[in-house]
Amino acid sequence: MRNYLKGDMPETIRTRVVKATGYANLVRRAAFAVFKGKVDPKIVARDVAFLNKTIFEELVKRGIGKDEYIRITVVGDYDEKENAIKWSNLVIERFIPDTELQDILKKVKELEELVSKLKKENEELRKRMKEEELARLKEENETLRKEVEAYKARISILEAELEKNQKERDELRKRLDEMSKRTEEARREVARLRGVIRAIMDLASKALKE
Template structure:
């Protein structure tokens, strides 16, 4: 298997690694293991970024192969690749990243809106079921009274 962050600002790589790893391993390993493995990888990436003199505003793309053995994520650090696009050298990429980040924020906002709608629908559905049960009970008691 392979983890790939896509383009991300260096300041946000750790969050992206964790999110991507959760997505790639969903249902294959325990969440606790994902957190552990992401932390381990992020530490290694941090050291590499420091060695490369990467600035927080630079853009990086990180890929690393891994395997899952007995519920444990094992990184192939020999295959770790970090592409660096320096803001000072890549103004166009930096502008593109700003667009990507804006779209991600918009997507997260829309997801939150949908989650709220789902919760409201669930609540409304439960209220409708309660009213329906009340009507059934009233109808049944009316029928019983009519039969008396």
């Protein structure tokens, strides 16, 4: 449990608004004022130096420039057992001058206008891209339609050629059948004529013998 000097409670140090370059002296003076007669000045000086170092590191971490205005609030609790001031609840408030605030508001307005402009341009671009995409798809569809029509025409030609070839094959087969039939008839006629010739020769041979 914390120990206090004769019931003293933790002290709150709160500086006035000051440039960041001047915070250390204000914190130092405020600490000496609140702990006067309660804590050895050497201890106050030592622990305030540590506090100011902590504040400086926080300013750097938060990116607060040396010309910016701030106000420091911190709680100091003297621990008699450790003979040291324990610092807690450090608050660094950052203040923006009216002129700088006006500049910031102006820049915010400009950014809002820029965002609005970019949003409008983005919508127009999306619309234009959509129209271009539709035109491209329409063109591709027309190209595909023409290709399909060309394939259909080619298929019709091939079907006609197949039908023609089929008819030619049928006609050729018919002619071959007729030629085979005529060949068979010619073979029979030749055989008959040979028989006739043989008979005539036999008759002639008999006539010569008589």
